[in-house]
Amino acid sequence: MAMRPRENGHTYSPSAASTVNPKVALPPPLSFNPWDKKASIILCSLGILFFDLVLPCIIFYVLLSVTSLSIAYAPLGQEAKWGFDFFFWWYLAATVMGIVPYVFATSLDEPILWLFLMTPGFLVGFACLTAAVSVFPFGLPFRVSSDAKGERCKPFAYYVLEDFVAVDAGQMRQFREELKARWEASPVFQRLMWDVNMWWLVGGGNFIGALAAVTWALPFNVAYGLSFGL
Numbered sequence: 001m002a003m004r005p006r007e008n009g010h011t012y013s014p015s016a017a018s019t020v021n022p023k024v025a026l027p028p029p030l031s032f033n034p035w036d037k038k039a040s041i042i043l044c045s046l047g048i049l050f051f052d053l054v055l056p057c058i059i060f061y062v063l064l065s066v067t068s069l070s071i072a073y074a075p076l077g078q079e080a081k082w083g084f085d086f087f088f089w090w091y092l093a094a095t096v097m098g099i100v101p102y103v104f105a106t107s108l109d110e111p112i113l114w115l116f117l118m119t120p121g122f123l124v125g126f127a128c129l130t131a132a133v134s135v136f137p138f139g140l141p142f143r144v145s146s147d148a149k150g151e152r153c154k155p156f157a158y159y160v161l162e163d164f165v166a167v168d169a170g171q172m173r174q175f176r177e178e179l180k181a182r183w184e185a186s187p188v189f190q191r192l193m194w195d196v197n198m199w200w201l202v203g204g205g206n207f208i209g210a211l212a213a214v215t216w217a218l219p220f221n222v223a224y225g226l227s228f229g230l
Contacts, residue, residue, distance in 0.1 A: 076146035086145040087163035098123045117215040128204035131156040155197035
C-alpha cells in the first residue's frame with residue numbers, strides 16, 4: 001500500500017490509524033449471552049410482572065366486587081364507615097410485630113438465624129400479652145369492638161370471638177347483640193370465656209417454650225422445618 005509523505009517527514013498509513021492504542025485497557029470480557037438464556041429471562045420477567053402488577057390488580061378488583069364496607073358488620077355503637085373492630089387493629093399490630101424481627105434478621109450480611117426462627121413466637125407472644133392484660137379488671141381507655149370507652153375490659157378471647165364470627169362468619173351485628181346479651185345474663189358463659197382466655201395463655205406459653213427449645217437445641221435445617229410444624 002502506498003504511503004503518503006507528510007510535511008514533518010513522517011509517513012502516513014491508513015492501516016496504522018485504525019489500530020487500537022495498546023495503552024487503552026479494555027474491560028474484562030463477559031461470557032454471558034442473553035440469547036442463550038431467552039427462556040429463563042422471559043419466564044423471570046413474566047413472573048415479576050405477574051406477582052408485582054397483575055396479581056395485586058386481580059386481588060384488588062375481585063375484593064372490590066365481592067366485598068363491601070357495610071355498617072351491618074360493624075361493632076355496636078360504631079357508626080363510622082372506616083371504624084374497624086378490635087380484631088382488625090390487633091391483627092395489624094401483630095403483623096407488624098412479626099414482620100419487623102423477620103426483616104431485621106434476614107437483612108444483615110450475617111443473618112440472625114435464631115431471630116428468624118423465633119418470628120412466630122413474637123406473634124404468639126403478642127397474643128399471650130394481650131390475653132394476660134385482659135385478665136386484670138380495668139376500664140377501657142378507648143372503644144374496643146362493641147364496648148365503649150370506660151366499660152370494663154372483657155377477656156381477649158371474647159373480643160376475638162365477637163369480631164371473627166360477626167365479620168368473617170358473616171353473622172353481622174345480630175351476633176354481636178346476642179353475644180353481648182349472653183355475656184350480661186350468664187355468669188357461666190363469662191366463666192367459660194375467662195377459662196378459654198387462660199388456656200390460650202397456657203397454650204401460647206407452651207408454644208413459645210417449644211419453639212425456643214427447637215431454635216437453640218437443633219441445627220438450623222432441622223429447626224426450620226420443626227418451627228413450622230409446631
